[in-house]
Amino acid sequence: MEIKTIAIIGMGALGVMYADHFSKKLPEKSVRVIADQTRIERYQKEGIYSNGEPCYFHFVTPEETMPPADLVIFTVKYRALPEAMKAVKNQVGKQTILMSALNGISSEKDIGEVFGMDKVLYCVAQGMDAVKEKNQLIYANKGRLCFGEKKMEKPTGKVTAVANFFDRVKLPYEVDHDMKKRQWGKLMLNVGLNQTVAVYETDYGGVQENGKARDTMIAAMREVIELSIHEGVELNEEDLSYWLNDLAKLHPRGKPSMRQDAEAKRYSEVELFSGTINRLGKHYGVKTPVNEYLYQTIISMEEKYEKLPQEN
Structure with a gap:
């Protein structure tokens, strides 16, 4: 499987940082930022900035229908996860891979209960020092996404697909065999x-x-x-x-x-x-x-x- 389209939900520090990175590396509309219409209007009016530069995102509402994304990354706070899972429903298809950059040790299980654990990769966002104040994101270290199956002897098809994608877009990452x-x-x-x-x-x-x-x-x-x-x-x-x-x-x-x-x-x-x-x-x-x-x-x-x- 080759990952060509990605959806991100959550415009906190991590969401902005990853959406900005992917948007600069992939064709227009290949990166979908999922948000309700009220938030989209606010983002477009106020702008979103990463290290002082304006971000240009392709926003999609939860109600819009389109072919499923190949990869969905959750970057909301844990309390917003139930609503976020409803919002990305139209982005999830049979082959979609789901990753959570949320804190804690519960989000993968929650996501798997809704969409199936066969779609989920375990993930940890590590080593970044991003600070977001209002519409301004500042960071010196982008860190890396560490991901893999809960426990594995060798990379699975999902892990290989995500690793190849991150290599292509030059996002720092690490595959871990004991997530x-x-x-x-x-x-x-x-x-x-x-x-x-x-x-x-x-x-x-x-x-x-x-x-x-x-x-x-x-x-x-x-x-x-x-x-x-x-x-x-x-x-x-x-x-x-x-x-x-x-x-x-x-x-x-x-x-x-x-x-x-x-x-x-x-x-x-x-x-x-x-x-x-x-x-x-x-x-x-x-x-x-x-x-x-x-x-x-x-x-x-x-x-x-x-x-x-x-x-x-």
Whole structure:
């Protein structure tokens, strides 16, 4: 299978970055950005910019009918996934490959329950430092998409098709033969990094250097390591070092999504991070005091937000 058309839903930092990259590499209308008419009108009126340059996207509403896309990438927040799956229904055909760049360890299962797991590849977006404020995206590191089957000995047809496509459009990627462990590793990083930066109101630089914030981050990550053993994943200190090394490559003034949400008074993905860890801790009888602290602090912050419309 050769991938020629791609659909993306979600115009957050990752969605804009990937849509801009693909739009510059592929023929016009080969990249479909899925959005409702109200959002499309706003995007067209205000414009969308990536590193100061205007983006030129081909927008498609959920109601429009056309041949299915070869590849669909979800870049919404987890709470918007059910609506996003409805919105891409007309983009999904028998041969369509589905990938989720969402945080957490649940989205592939959710997507598979709707469209079939045979269409789904597991995916982790890693190493980018994109910051989006209103209609402006800024990034220094594009990072890479790590993908594969949940566990595999050799690349399947879907994996090979996506790898060939990313080679053709020159998108950085990595094929992983154990995506369950990779996803747990990214969860470990998010649990420590995203939440700590939000609570300490800092940026990547604030946890790249030694101090209380970095200590909190690493302690939260070690609670994930302990739980991973109960889940049959078995993260270890070597994995911790790997993800900390990835963090060290990010621009110090960059900020993770949860910090950006806090600054914009948007409700965060705290339930995906410490919410998940605390629930698993109770299930396995493992204490998670650092994640309990981060969870309660973030919930307290969000209780002060006004009831404003929340962006996907």
